[in-house]
Structures are given as C-alpha cells and as structure tokens.
Amino acid sequence: MINTDDAVLSWAADDFGHIVHTRPRGVLRPRTVGEIKDALATGVRLRPRGEGHSTAGQAQISDGVVVDMRGLDTVNVTGTQVTAGAGARWSSVLAAALQAGLTPPVLTDYLELSVGGTLSVGGIGGMTHRHGMQVDNVVSLDVLTPDGVLETCDSGAPLFDLVRGGYGGHGIIVSATLRLVPAPSRVYRYKLPFSSLAPFMTAQRELMESRRFDYLEGMALPDGTFEISLATYSTPALDLPLDEEVSYTEFANRLVLEDMDKPHPWLNVFLPEAAVPGFVASIGDVGPTGTILIYPFDTRLITAPAVALPSGEVAYLVAVLRTAQSPTSLTQMLAGNANLRQRTLDAGGCVYLDGSGTP
Missing domain, CATH: 3.30.465.10 (Uridine Diphospho-n-acetylenolpyruvylglucosamine Reductase; domain 3)
Incomplete structure (x- = not known):
C-alpha cells in the first residue's frame, strides 16, 4: 500500500544532506519484491531509497513514489x-x-x-x-x-x-x-605524518603499488599537514611505529557520524593524479568539523563499466566532507562545491555520488 501520510512524505523529502526537500506523491514500504512489481504495474515512477544517506536529494522524487527498501533486509x-x-x-x-x-x-x-x-x-x-x-x-x-x-x-x-x-x-x-x-582477527593501524602534499602523494602511490597494506587511506589535517592511514590484518608491520591494535570488528565499525541533524554539503570526486594538488589547494575552509579524505586506487581493479572514472591507471578519491553550522556557511559551502565540481570536470575527473539511487 502506498502511504500518503504527511509525516511519511516529509520523511521521504529529507536525507542525510538536509539540503534538498522534494516531496513525493507517496511512499511504498514493501516487505516483498511482489509489492514493488505491483506498484510498477500501475505506471507510477519509483525511486528506491535505502538508508537515505544521499546529500543532494538523489533518492527523492516529485512526480512518483519513494520505495523504502529497508524492509528487504534478509x-x-x-x-x-x-x-x-x-x-x-x-x-x-x-x-x-x-x-x-x-x-x-x-x-x-x-x-x-x-x-x-x-x-x-x-x-x-x-x-x-x-x-x-x-x-x-x-x-x-x-x-x-x-x-x-x-x-x-x-x-x-x-x-x-x-x-x-x-x-x-x-x-x-x-x-x-x-x-x-x-576475516582477520586483529588489525594493526599506523599513521604516517607529512608536512606537505607532494611527499604525501608520492608515499601513497608507492604504498598502493606495493599492496603491502590491507587498508590505505589519507587525509588533509586542519593545520595544513597530511596523514596517511594504514592497516595490516593479522600480522604487524615491524618497521613502523604501531598506532593501535584492535579487533577486526572494532576496526570495521570505527566510524560514528555526528551532527546528523545538520546540513552536509559533501562532495566526492575522482581525480587524475596530476589534478589533485590544484584541487586540494582550492578547497578552502571546511569548517570546524570538516574532513578532507585523499587516497589513490588502481582503476584497473574497477570492473563495473558504469562507474565513471578518470582516464589512466591511477585515480584519487578526494572527499570534501563538511557540516554547515549556519545558513550562511551552507550557502558558502555550496558555492565552493560548485566551483570544485567544475574544476573536477575541467581536469578530466568525475563526480562520485552524483546521480539518482544513492545509499
């Protein structure tokens, strides 16, 4: 049954971003695939929604029905x-x-x-x-x-x-x-500090190519320095100072999001390696709780042709994860994102999480 209750429609017109608010005609909360098939048979447009982790209304629809997929959770x-x-x-x-x-x-x-x-x-x-x-x-x-x-x-x-x-x-x-x-039982974590971007990226590229570590990410820190995050499973890397040893379950569940009720003008892009320095330099202020993730991956491992990637064997994810503390800061961050988006496209990069059907 398609629900048209006002509170349910308002729920469907919001997401993790809290920026776009598009009310659908109704919400379907199926427990079986057959219920979705029956809705399709009526000719109504459907938009699936999982956990609503979209940041720009990608799982919203104005002239159709949002399908709350959470009931299909076996x-x-x-x-x-x-x-x-x-x-x-x-x-x-x-x-x-x-x-x-x-x-x-x-x-x-x-x-x-x-x-x-x-x-x-x-x-x-x-x-x-x-x-x-x-x-x-x-x-x-x-x-x-x-x-x-x-x-x-x-x-x-x-x-x-x-x-x-x-x-x-x-x-x-x-x-x-x-x-x-x-699954490993233990995870050994390491942090490598860098004072500037160039050696940080060089080290990341070498670590990626060596495949020595099971986990590889990195970030720009608020003080203008950079840090590579590494982890090995089950066996420690004896040549690096250990930051912490945790269970695999603790490691996998390490991230807890805060300020869930505030706007999140996030931007995730895939960039050619040469475009990263200029892009990072143009990000500007990310606010008191913002984070900038930067790490490379081998595009030859991506077998899904629908995933848009820059040309070349190596691409970098740069994720600008900001939380707006006021309407003014939200306006400024959205304007900054528009500039960064265009810079990405001009550099031959791709914007990630930019279509419909997001998490």
Whole structure:
C-alpha cells in the first residue's frame, strides 16, 4: 500500500544532506519484491531509497513514489558467499559473515549504509586499492527492471554491468550475492605524518603499488599537514611505529557520524593524479568539523563499466566532507562545491555520488 501520510512524505523529502526537500506523491514500504512489481504495474515512477544517506536529494522524487527498501533486509551466508536484500545494512552483512569467520573484501568507512545503495553507486573504501570497489565483488544480482521483470544476472550479462554503479537508471537492485574472504582477527593501524602534499602523494602511490597494506587511506589535517592511514590484518608491520591494535570488528565499525541533524554539503570526486594538488589547494575552509579524505586506487581493479572514472591507471578519491553550522556557511559551502565540481570536470575527473539511487 502506498502511504500518503504527511509525516511519511516529509520523511521521504529529507536525507542525510538536509539540503534538498522534494516531496513525493507517496511512499511504498514493501516487505516483498511482489509489492514493488505491483506498484510498477500501475505506471507510477519509483525511486528506491535505502538508508537515505544521499546529500543532494538523489533518492527523492516529485512526480512518483519513494520505495523504502529497508524492509528487504534478509542476510544469508552460504559457503564463501552472502546473499543480502537490498535494504540490508553492511553492518548486518558483516555481522553475519563474521559468524562464519568471513568478511566482504571491501567495506565503506561507514557501515550503516544499504547494500542496494552502495552497489548502485560503486562503494569505495580503504581496501579498494587491493580489491576494487564493492561492485567489483558481486557474484550476482536480482534486479527488478523498469518493465516489471525480475531478472537474476551475473558476470557477462548486460544488465549486470548496467546496474552496478548505474545509479538505479536501469532497474532496482532487490538483492545481491557477494563474495566473502577469510576475516582477520586483529588489525594493526599506523599513521604516517607529512608536512606537505607532494611527499604525501608520492608515499601513497608507492604504498598502493606495493599492496603491502590491507587498508590505505589519507587525509588533509586542519593545520595544513597530511596523514596517511594504514592497516595490516593479522600480522604487524615491524618497521613502523604501531598506532593501535584492535579487533577486526572494532576496526570495521570505527566510524560514528555526528551532527546528523545538520546540513552536509559533501562532495566526492575522482581525480587524475596530476589534478589533485590544484584541487586540494582550492578547497578552502571546511569548517570546524570538516574532513578532507585523499587516497589513490588502481582503476584497473574497477570492473563495473558504469562507474565513471578518470582516464589512466591511477585515480584519487578526494572527499570534501563538511557540516554547515549556519545558513550562511551552507550557502558558502555550496558555492565552493560548485566551483570544485567544475574544476573536477575541467581536469578530466568525475563526480562520485552524483546521480539518482544513492545509499
């Protein structure tokens, strides 16, 4: 049944960004795929929504119905694979996999995102330099096409490549079967400081190419310096000073988001290596709680053709993660993002999380 209650429509007209507010005609909260098929049969336009982690209204729609996918949240581990409903959170997938001593090869930094959401955009994290994105670790997908046909597709099928990272434009992912790998018991973390960007990027590139570390990220710090974040699984790196040793569960669940009720004008881009210095120099103030992530990955590991990437074998994710503290700061940050977006395109880069169907 499509819900048109005012409170429910207001819920669907908001997201993590708290910037765009588009009210739909209604909200469908299915427990089965058949309910979504029945809605499609009426001719209404549907927009799937997982955890609502979009930042610019990508999971909103004005002339259609938002499909709250959270009811499709089953998780089943069989052998070295897990089948999860599109509405399942990655935290639930990981918990089920760990009971079998396994884990997804790639996790995003924040686990309270939906499986269908991240697979619709790519799903990048600190393991991507070794295992690609989350979409590169999919075995098969169940997809409800726009004409109401439920299709199971795997590698080699055109639909498989269209929907992985396809922002929901070719169908709604309703479940996914993913490969799993043995889970480590312990994680050893390291932080490498750098006073300037050039040596920071050089070291990151060398670390990426060596594949020595299981996890590789980095960030620009508020004082103008930079820091590489590294981790090894199960075996410590004896030549580096250890920052901390934690369980794998603690490591995977390390990120807790704050200021959830404030606007988040986030911008994530993929840049050619040569474009990173100029882009970072033009970011400006990120506010008192802002973060700038910077890390490279091997584009040859990205097998999903729908994921837009710069040309070349190496690209950098630069994520400008800001929280607006006032209407004035939000206006300034959105203007800054518009300039950064254009700079990205002019440099041959790509804007990530920029379409419909986001987590």
